[in-house]
Amino acid sequence: ETGVTQSPTHLIKTRGQQVTLRCSSQSGHNTVSWYQQALGQGPQFIFQYYREEENGRGNFPPRFSGLQFPNYSSELNVNALELDDSALYLCASSLGTTGNNEQFFGPGTRLTVL
């Protein structure tokens, strides 16, 4: 069974650019959540996708957007990058959306915005 994978591992962008991060969910998992983890902080919930539809969003501006594909993999897109977007971006997959469904985390993508 393959776990959650993310690509790329590291990324460097400049202010104003756009970035796409990718996540492959664990086999059989239909739910993907994205988190932003700034240096020295805990992860912050960005949004969740369930069966290709957005299913909840945290306190992030619209320039953070996402997609989920029929195979349940997912993308996180960030437009008009700002310096404060520098962080570790984590995705997590689960079997469903209820609170007792364990979320399995990928290793993350480290984004640096210069």
Add this chain to the structure above:
Amino acid sequence: AQSVTQPDIHITVSEGASLELRCNYSYGATPYLFWYVQSPGQGLQLLLKYFSGDTLVQGIKGFEAEFKRSQSSFNLRKPSVHWSDAAEYFCAVGAGNNNDMRFGAGTRLTVKP
């Protein structure tokens, strides 16, 4: 909305000593509570979780945690720490749906030889 406080930013313990990491949560109903561990450059690994039932939960790697509703706490414990336990530990609280899990700021654990 739910929230989590981890009062200790950094804790140092000697190898073989006992460990307790504190976690306080705020949530109006019965919460779903989690402890995760994160090694440098890695994602999060679930140590244990509480949903209902027995308030003392056992997890992986010899960790346990106790849910105390009266104190709104979910402290993580380990009787004897190993050098490999050095990492960042996060407490998290979830609601009925897992689409807004709130994490604490984390406690960094250093283990002295």
